[in-house]
Amino acid sequence: MIEFRTVTKKFPDGTVAVDELSLVLPARQTTVLVGSSGSGKTTILRMINRMVEKTSGDIEIDGEDIHALNPVKLRRSIGYVMQNSGLLPHRKVIDNVTTVPVLNGVKKAEAREAALTLLDTVGLDRSLAERYPSQLSGGQQQRVGVARGLAADPNILLMDEPFGAVDPIVRSELQQELIRIQRDLGKTIVFVTHDIDEAFLLGDQVVLLEKGGRIAQQGTPAEILSKPASDFVATFIGADRGRRALRVEVVNGRNVVVDEDGRPTGVLQS
Amino acid sequence: MDLFLDGFAWIFDPAHLSGPGGIWARIAEQLSYTFGAVAIAAIIAIPLGLWIGHTGRGRDIAVLCSGGLRALPSLGLLIIFALGIGIGFKAPLLTFVILAIPSLLSGAYAGVEAVDKRTVDAARAQGMTEWQVLTKVELPLGLPLLIGGIRSGVLQVVATATLAYFASGGALGVFINDGLKTRDYAELIGASIVVTVLALVLEGIFALLQRLFVPRGVTAGQVTEVRSRSVRPRAVVGSPIQEGK
Amino acid sequence: MNWVINNLGLIWSLTLDHVALAVPPIILGFIISIPIGWVANRFHASRGVLLTISGLLYTVPSLPLFIALPAILGTGILDPINVVVGLTIYAVALMVRSVADALAAVDAGVRQAATAMGYSAWQRFWRVEFPLAGPVLLAGLRVVSVSTVSLVSIGSVIGVSSLGYLFLNGLQRNIIEEVASGIVATLLIAVVFDLLLVLAGRVLLPWAKADPTAKRAWRKTVETAIAGASAGGSVVDDPAVSDPSMAGR
Ligand SMILES: Nc1ncnc2c1ncn2[C@@H]1O[C@H](COP(=O)(O)OP(=O)(O)O)[C@@H](O)[C@H]1O
Ligand SMILES: [Mg+2]
Numbered sequence: 001m002i003e004f005r006t007v008t009k010k011f012p013d014g015t016v017a018v019d020e021l022s023l024v025l026p027a028r029q030t031t032v033l034v035g036s037s038g039s040g041k042t043t044i045l046r047m048i049n050r051m052v053e054k055t056s057g058d059i060e061i062d063g064e065d066i067h068a069l070n071p072v073k074l075r076r077s078i079g080y081v082m083q084n085s086g087l088l089p090h091r092k093v094i095d096n097v098t099t100v101p102v103l104n105g106v107k108k109a110e111a112r113e114a115a116l117t118l119l120d121t122v123g124l125d126r127s128l129a130e131r132y133p134s135q136l137s138g139g140q141q142q143r144v145g146v147a148r149g150l151a152a153d154p155n156i157l158l159m160d161e162p163f164g165a166v167d168p169i170v171r172s173e174l175q176q177e178l179i180r181i182q183r184d185l186g187k188t189i190v191f192v193t194h195d196i197d198e199a200f201l202l203g204d205q206v207v208l209l210e211k212g213g214r215i216a217q218q219g220t221p222a223e224i225l226s227k228p229a230s231d232f233v234a235t236f237i238g239a240d241r242g243r244r245a246l247r248v249e250v251v252n253g254r255n256v257v258v259d260e261d262g263r264p265t266g267v268l269q270s
Numbered sequence: 271m272d273l274f275l276d277g278f279a280w281i282f283d284p285a286h287l288s289g290p291g292g293i294w295a296r297i298a299e300q301l302s303y304t305f306g307a308v309a310i311a312a313i314i315a316i317p318l319g320l321w322i323g324h325t326g327r328g329r330d331i332a333v334l335c336s337g338g339l340r341a342l343p344s345l346g347l348l349i350i351f352a353l354g355i356g357i358g359f360k361a362p363l364l365t366f367v368i369l370a371i372p373s374l375l376s377g378a379y380a381g382v383e384a385v386d387k388r389t390v391d392a393a394r395a396q397g398m399t400e401w402q403v404l405t406k407v408e409l410p411l412g413l414p415l416l417i418g419g420i421r422s423g424v425l426q427v428v429a430t431a432t433l434a435y436f437a438s439g440g441a442l443g444v445f446i447n448d449g450l451k452t453r454d455y456a457e458l459i460g461a462s463i464v465v466t467v468l469a470l471v472l473e474g475i476f477a478l479l480q481r482l483f484v485p486r487g488v489t490a491g492q493v494t495e496v497r498s499r500s501v502r503p504r505a506v507v508g509s510p511i512q513e514g515k
Numbered sequence: 516m517n518w519v520i521n522n523l524g525l526i527w528s529l530t531l532d533h534v535a536l537a538v539p540p541i542i543l544g545f546i547i548s549i550p551i552g553w554v555a556n557r558f559h560a561s562r563g564v565l566l567t568i569s570g571l572l573y574t575v576p577s578l579p580l581f582i583a584l585p586a587i588l589g590t591g592i593l594d595p596i597n598v599v600v601g602l603t604i605y606a607v608a609l610m611v612r613s614v615a616d617a618l619a620a621v622d623a624g625v626r627q628a629a630t631a632m633g634y635s636a637w638q639r640f641w642r643v644e645f646p647l648a649g650p651v652l653l654a655g656l657r658v659v660s661v662s663t664v665s666l667v668s669i670g671s672v673i674g675v676s677s678l679g680y681l682f683l684n685g686l687q688r689n690i691i692e693e694v695a696s697g698i699v700a701t702l703l704i705a706v707v708f709d710l711l712l713v714l715a716g717r718v719l720l721p722w723a724k725a726d727p728t729a730k731r732a733w734r735k736t737v738e739t740a741i742a743g744a745s746a747g748g749s750v751v752d753d754p755a756v757s758d759p760s761m762a763g764r
Contacts, residue, residue, distance in 0.1 A: 051395050076397030086392025090410050090485030100396050132487030148396070273586040341661050341705040343668045346682045346698040353691050429576035433672075436686060446578060450673070459586060462579030473574045 001027045002048060002156065002188065007057030009043050009213075017043040018213035020057070025205070027062075027155075030182055030189040032203030034196055036236075040213030041192040045158050048190065049078045061156070076100055079149030079157040079187075083164045085141040087133040093119075093144050094129040100152040111151075118147040121184075123177050139170035146178070150185070159191045163198070175201055196237050200225070208233055277459030286460075291444070293464060300441040300468065303359075303431040307366030308374070308423050315371045316416070319378025323412070324404050332379060336372035344369055344430050352437035362434035362441075369430055370423035377419010381412025413483045421476035428469050442468075518692040526681070530700050533677040536667045537704070539599050541660050544606020545652075551607065552614020553640070562615060569608040577601060577669045598670035598677075605666065606659045613655025617648035649720040657712050664705045668697070678704075 002025040009018040017040045025031040033041045046052040047059060050071040059066050066074055087096045097118055098111040106114075116126050122143040133141055142162055149157050163171045175198065182189060193199055199206045200221040208216040208224065210232060217229040228234040280286060287293050322328050344365060351361035385408050393407045394400075409416075435443035442465050449458030519526070555565040584590065584597040621644045629643040671679025681697030684690075716723065 046395075049395060051391070072397050072399050074397075075395060080392070080395040082388070082392055082395070084388050086388055086395070088389060088393065088407060088487075089386075090487045092487070099393075099398075103397060103402070134487055274583075337661070338702075341665055341702055343665045343679070343682070343698060343701045345668050345672070345679055346694055346701065349682045349686045350691060350694045350698065352686065353689060353694060425574055429574075432576060432578050436683075443578075446582070446672075455586075458582050462582045465579050466575050469574050469576055470571065473571070 001025065001062055002190070003058075003060045004044070004047075005058040005060070007047065007059060008055050009040075009047060009052060010055045016212055018047070018054075021213045021215070023207065023215065023218070025188065025190055027188045028186045029204040030191055030202055031205045031207060032191045032193060032199040033207050033209060034193055034199035034203075035209030035216075036194055039209040039211055041194075041209060042160055044209075044213055045160055045190055045192050048156070048158055049075045049080060051075070076104055076152060077154055077156075079152070079154040081142075081145045081149040081157065081159045081162045083161045085133070085145035087141060087144055087148070089133055091132075092129065093124075093131050093133065093136070096133065096144060097147045097151050099148060104152060115147070115151060118150055119144075121150070121181060122147045137170075138166045139174060142166060142170075142174060143177070146181070150181075150187075154187070156188045156190070159189065161193055162191075164193070164195075171198075178202060208236060273455060273459050274463070276456035277463050280456040280460035281464060293442075293445075296440065296442045296444060297464065297468065299434075299439075300428065300431045300465075303362060303366055303434060303439075303441060304424055304428040304472075307363055307427050308370050308420065310363075311367045311370035311374050311423060312420065314367075315374035316378045319375045319416075319419075320382055320404060320409070322375075323379035323382025324400070324408060326383075329379065329383075332375055336376050339368060339372045342368075345433055345436070348433055348436055357438040359434075359437075359439045361437040362431070362439040366427045366430060370427050373419045373423035373426060375419070377416045377422065378412075381415030381419070382408045383412075384415055385411045410485050411488070413485065414480055417476070417480045417483050421473070421480060424472055424476060425469060428472055429465070432465050516692065518690055519696050522693070522696075526678075526696055526700060529676065529678050529680055529697075530704065533664075533667050533701070533704060536595060536598055536602070536670065536675070536677055537660075537664050537708070540602035540606045540663050541656070541708075543599075543603045544610050544659055544663075545656060547603070548607045548610035548614050549645075552611045553618060555611060555615040556618040566612055566615065569611045572604055573608040577605070577666055578672060580604070581670060581673050581675075593674045595670070595675045597673070598667065598675045602663050602666055606663060609659050609662065610655055613652060613658075614648070617651035617655070618644060620651055621647045646720070649716070650723045653712060653716045653720070657709055660708045660712060661705050664708060665701060668701060 004021050004023040006020045006022055007018060008016065008020050010016045021044065023044075033044060035041055043052055047054050048061075048066070050066060054067075087093075088099070091099075094112055094115050097115040098106075098108070101111040101114065102108060116129060119126055119129060124140060124143050124147070128136065128140065133144065136144065142165075145162065146159075149159070163174045166174065179202065191199075191202055193202075199208075203221060205218065206221055206224055207218045210216045216236070217224055217233045224233065225237065228237060281293065289295065319332070322332050347368065348362055348365040351364050355361055355364070382404075389411070390403060390407055393403050398406065431441050432443040432446065434441040435447045442461055445457055445461035445464075448454065449456075449461060551565060551569075555562045580601045581597050582592070584600055585592045585594065588596070588600065590596050625647065626639070626644060629639045634643065667677045668679030668682060671677050671683055678697045678700050681693050681700075685693030685697065
């Protein structure tokens with residue numbers, strides 16, 4: 001469990017990115033932080049592994065104040081996946097995945113063996129292990145990023161818009177893969193996105209943020225969808241425009257899902 | 271063109287090649303200055319450059335100093351040291367160290383700075399210490415530029431080392447001095463050819479080294495990157511710049 | 516100081532000699548490098564070749580070049596023309612890369628828009644691409660200027676009059692002040708030239724002050740020049756760091 005208690009982050013230039021945030025992120029569940037750009041999602045996420053230092057307040061992991069810990073050690077115990085995968089371009093896929101275990105002192109051969117298994121977990125062919133990141137597609141790079149985040153078998157996985165830069169089809173594959181992985185591994189995942197559909201798809205708990213990291217609403221997708229707490233929330237989830245009122249039409253013999261405006265949003269698998 | 275033939279004849283005259291004051295001995299002196307000065311400059315400038323690149327601190331001062339040092343006329347510097355600390359090898363060596371520093375310094379910090387900030391951020395987020403970020407990420411990825419800096423420093427010094435004779439410091443300039451004094455144009459041209467060839471050979475070696483030290487994954491990327499080729503063409507392996515040669 | 520005060524006339528006349536030797540290579544180098552840089556940028560295959568040739572030309576040490584030029588040009592060995600030609604070669608070698616980079620950095624969208632508005636290729640080059648390349652060209656020119664000014668004194672070794680005379684004469688007569696005054700005067704010329712170029716940039720490229728490319732160009736050019744920074748690419752290829760401190764330059 002991760003707990004924020006009245007945490008504030010003020011950057012040196014005076015920007016208050018997070019203002020007195022109090023939030024509990026339950027263990028072994030996926031909490032999605034969703035909000036528009038600049039609402040403070042990344043800042044909140046990065047305070048958990050102390051890539052950003054809080055200005056005031058307390059952050060605890062399983063009751064332990066993270067500020068009592070060595071930041072480097074803390075980071076090695078927490079997986080981190082970011083939008084552009086952040087892989088080291090001069091290291092092969094396999095060496096990227098083993099980075100943290102090797103830093104932690106695991107033997108190289110052992111770490112490699114575990115890494116190959118992880119490639120299976122994230123749905124990558126083992127033959128890609130000897131490639132360099134630049135020789136992979138964007139979606140494959142993202143999978144390696146996830147494998148690297150999981151490599152040290154952390155309890156916590158931080159994901160900052162990990163699927164933001166891939167095309168919709170690949171994104172959807174990656175989302176399904178993550179759901180499956182989470183079902184198997186049961187990590188405490190903190191997932192940041194600005195895509196409300198992604199939030200509802202992945203989150204056990206969804207935290208909708210306004211500017212300054214203020215919580216507009218927090219709850220399960222069903223709670224938020226059925227009872228938007230404010231106009232802001234209603235607008236953000238598109239409820240007021242009935243964007244979620246989907247219906248099915250038959251086009252060219254296929255069942256196409258269309259929204260209120262008649263725009264197709266998907267095809268039903270038969 | 272006869273003059274060039276005379277020059278080559280002078281070079282390949284066995285009487286000029288070997289012996290204590292021969293061409294080979296002078297080449298050895300020229301190279302000792304070059305690598306000696308660059309080594310000393312490297313000890314000073316590379317750690318400093320890496321620190322500037324890693325922390326982002328002091329970069330403006332570094333740019334300013336480099337620019338200022340570049341504007342210094344090396345002949346004047348050499349002579350003022352010769353008058354100040356006496357003739358011999360020390361004054362030229364000191365001059366050449368100062369000459370090499372800007373190249374090495376900016377090679378080091380430009381190399382580190384050129385590394386994608388997101389890669390560095392990700393490495394830190396994985397739990398690398400600052401030292402590990404520097405040695406495992408920034409240094410290998412910045413190596414081509416760092417070597418570019420060394421290359422540029424080496425070329426600058428090998429060219430300028432010709433001036434060492436003004437401080438009675440030997441090296442290939444001795445022949446040029448002789449040739450000027452005795453109006454021996456064959457010797458002048460011959461020595462000039464030797465210096466030029468030496469510089470070109472070093473340039474070739476370093477151009478090769480610089481290519482070799484581009485990290486594997488980075489070259490691999492450049493090959494597959496064809497589809498997303500930027501409108502701005504990439505620079506080819508570069509023309510380092512020397513001054514005060 | 517005594518020596519300086521007693522020899523102000525000499526210093527001044529040598530300074531004029533120095534300036535007279537430095538200015539033509541800077542201007543000629545700029546003019547000559549424009550068509551070459553244009554070709555380097557326009558035709559993909561020519562870029563590598565032209566930039567490699569200019570790189571190699573720059574590798575030729577200056578003293579040997581000054582000595583060899585009379586044999587090639589048929590000039591006398593004491594002829595100042597040798598120094599001017601030699602320095603022009605260096606200026607071109609340096610500047611070709613700047614021109615190619617500068618033209619490459621002109622936004623493709625702007626170029627297409629200009630074509631769409633009906634500029635002919637010639638007009639488009641002189642009225643759109645060339646001015647837009649201005650900040651990077653200026654940065655290159657500043658490097659050429661500093662480098663040329665400091666190289667002129669080597670000419671004094673082969674007897675061409677410049678501030679380098681003060682170095683050689685100071686060495687012979689063992690007068691440190693004389694050498695020091697030569698160094699200071701050289702630095703002053705470099706600074707004055709640089710200020711003039713920056714001023715010219717302000718007047719000719721008033722829009723560039725707010726342009727981030729322009730702000731970055733000078734620093735990158737200096738780094739490229741000093742470190743032979745090649746693998747990372749051209750002057751403006753790096754989107755990472757902007758440099759507010761260069762804003763006023
Ligand atoms: N290093 C920083 N220095 C100053 N302001 C920052 C910094 N990082 C983020 N901010 C500001 O903090 C606010 C929140 O940023 P961020 O957490 O990145 O938002 P999000 O991830 O939701 O887009 C923004 O206004 C942003 O400009
Ligand atoms: Mg963000």
